[in-house]
Amino acid sequence: MVDDEVLDAWFCREVLPLERALTAFIRRNWRVEAEIMDLRQDVYERALSGAASGLPARASAYVYTIARNHLITVARRQQIVPIDLVADIESLPIDADPLSPERHASGREELRRVQAGLDRLPPRCREILALRKIEGLSSKEVAKRLGVGVDAVDHQTSKGMRALADFMLGGEGRIARRAPRRQRERSEEA
Template identity: 45%
Template structure:
């Protein structure tokens, strides 16, 4: 015999079955999982409604479906330890980090930070926004109030200077990063170029 909750569920939730099916078909690429997603969404909504009935059942239904899809996407990007299995039986060499390698990595990171810190201000900001924050070139240009071409030039300059720092002796590289632009380009000593 149907309960009050069952009647509410049929009246307020199941009436949106077609819309939910269409939503799942647009939002989830794996056709064979649509039915399971719909059933799991219903189960979650029913369990939640058993505790407290939502004020807007349709919105709650679709929000639950979105959260379920988000959970599945997140899980699909994480490799389970169980799925990796026993690495030794696969004859896979696990590269353990030796103290020497760890120290070398720390030194490399320190040199990178030093090179980055020595970049001219605008150049450093462009490199940070493009390479660390991974902002699009257009957004960096808007944020900094410069042209996209300037962003491109500053990024190339920053990468070139950092690479040069790594391929030279530290004192020579440090001096190069701190030197002003060569004379003859119309700039006073210590001024940064417009680009």
């Protein structure tokens, strides 16, 4: 753990001189001008909290790596549309959708089918799928949040997506469960 005074001195000596170049880097890689200063502050915050456990040897590389990773994370999260926001599409004014009435109705019906498919999943699988595919969390983040292993998250995500695809294609949308080992062994012997 780095002493606060040492950390502050490091930040002023190594990171603050990068401010102009860091701002230019963020501006080149981000499309919304109004968010640039907030993003820079986020990078500073992450740099300080990360350096608290040990000062990096090369502050410049450290800060730019944090900035790049943060921009990627923010961009990825902004591309995700919450399903409950989309589910409320019926409350939008009619002229807000330039699509034909048929396509509009078809889209609403598909959304209802997705929701019905999600509702058919077991609660844990549904929760994992929502965190992974709707909220956009990584397997590692979901595993940490739910207190399960990353392999379990990946397994449940895979099973849930297969069941949801099956449901959307007209199937029952049930997760296929393997028979217990003894039962499989008996059926193989017969």
